[in-house]
Amino acid sequence: MPSEAFQQWVDNIEKINLETEMELTRLKYEGDSQIERLKYEREAQNERVLLENRKVSMKQNKINLELFKVLASKDYLTEEEENLKSHLVKKDLETYFPHNSENVIIKLSMAENRPYATGRLGASTLLKCTAAIRLLAYATSADLVDDYLKISGSLARDSLQHFVEGVVAEFGDEYLRRPNETDLTRLLYAGEERGIPGMMGSIDCMHWRWKNCPLQFKGLYSGRAGKPTLILKAIASYDLWIWHAFFGTPSRCNDINVLDRSPIFNDVFEGRAPPVSYVINGHQYDMGYYLIDGIYPQWAAFIPTISLPLNEKESLFAQKQESKRKDVERAFGVLQARFAIIGQPALARDKYMLGKIMFTCIIIHNMITV
Incomplete structure (x- = not known):
């Protein structure tokens, strides 16, 4: 039979082990809770940053739209205004092609920019792509694109046809x-x-x-x-x-x-x-x-x-x-x-x-x- 002192020593060891195990469990639980809280705070912070960026982007898009309307209403533009107009159209295109805007512009050159009888160049590839995207996104008639891009309804319909054929041919293998x-x-x-x-x-x-x-x-x-x-x-x-x-x-x-x-x-x-x-x-x-x-x-x-x-x-x-x-x-x-x-x-x-x-x-x- 074990002595009373030895039994008491064994009981103390078991008690210490139990207390140690409970303390480790508590620390693990508190650590997991702290990790979850930090993850939640980080996700909330990321959502707030995304929301702020989205608000700034929407505000900038609204300003760009008003500026483009002013440029589109003018019959004659300087070289600097033409470059600004092309830049705004490219920004509009990047809204729908965030990863491939440059490839879209290069690969979907639907027709060369030929001059009119007066010597002015016709609609650029950027304008044609923008017209096609507006027809897809807003389902407007082809004639309404004239108010925004100053191109005819027939050209808008032709641009839509070339645009969809080019997108399917160039990007179908990857995205379909x-x-x-x-x-x-x-x-x-x-x-x-x-x-x-x-x-x-x-x-x-x-x-x-x-x-x-x-x-x-x-x-x-x-x-x-x-x-x-x-x-x-x-x-x-x-x-x-x-x-x-x-x-x-x-x-x-x-x-x-x-x-x-x-x-x-x-x-x-x-x-x-x-x-x-x-x-x-x-x-x-x-x-x-x-x-x-x-x-x-x-x-x-x-x-x-x-x-x-x-x-x-x-x-x-x-x-x-x-x-x-x-x-x-x-x-x-x-x-x-x-x-x-x-x-x-x-x-x-x-x-x-x-x-x-x-x-x-x-x-x-x-x-x-x-």
């Missing part, structure tokens, strides 16, 4: 690409952080009414609303980047018919898709999936919600699935807010032109999202 291995790793990590491991995005359709649809196509493109409509099927991720866009299907088709026509899984069938690997409940999977609504077929690549959950576990899954599936709806909303031409009935009569406009808006949307 399928996710590569690096992109998939980032998407899978983001899905795991949001509580849905293996998610690569959400998929849905958007309808764009075709107001000036040719008479011979109205029956084909008229859907449930009785109006000609074109369908855009897209895949969007948490950061609102649109990874897949398939446009031009008549509105008489439902989501399943559009899926059958789209090349969404061509890279998987042809063996070109990057490898995918993630773990759920101790099981490893090698195929990612997309979040959908209830109309799609029951494929392994599609995860629908549970419409009638019977227990708390199913309710939690349905809540997470339905909230994360809204990523593609948010992407559609932001796309229509940035480009009013998509939110209003399409005026062009050429389906090919409407497709170029839609893809151009998606490309610029992805440029801004970067």
Whole structure:
């Protein structure tokens, strides 16, 4: 039997160890709380700085707009005023191409600046790009651009056509690409952080009414609303980047018919898709999936919600699935807010032109999202 003194010594050691462990736990908790508080303060400070910068930028843009209106109202400009006008137009272009404004100006030289009969040079490439962007962003008629840029409606329409063709040709491969291995790793990590491991995005359709649809196509493109409509099927991720866009299907088709026509899984069938690997409940999977609504077929690549959950576990899954599936709806909303031409009935009569406009808006949307 151990002596009383030895037992007391053991009890004191255990008490000291317990107190030490509690003190370490308290210090760790206080340290974690302090780290979280510092992170929160830093994020709040960054938000305040961004808000102030945004206010200054909006104020500067307003001043630039008023100055450009004054310059545009003058019939003759000095060399210094011409340079200032070109600089303001370039600033307007950088609003929509924050990372590629110089490439856009160089690659989208739609026509050489030829002189008029009077000897004055015609509209520059900057003016034509600005006219095209204003038509996309504000959905105004081509004639209204004359008040801002002093160019005719026909030139504005031609500029829009050359602009969308140039953007799709030069930037489509980069900003309309399928996710590569690096992109998939980032998407899978983001899905795991949001509580849905293996998610690569959400998929849905958007309808764009075709107001000036040719008479011979109205029956084909008229859907449930009785109006000609074109369908855009897209895949969007948490950061609102649109990874897949398939446009031009008549509105008489439902989501399943559009899926059958789209090349969404061509890279998987042809063996070109990057490898995918993630773990759920101790099981490893090698195929990612997309979040959908209830109309799609029951494929392994599609995860629908549970419409009638019977227990708390199913309710939690349905809540997470339905909230994360809204990523593609948010992407559609932001796309229509940035480009009013998509939110209003399409005026062009050429389906090919409407497709170029839609893809151009998606490309610029992805440029801004970067």
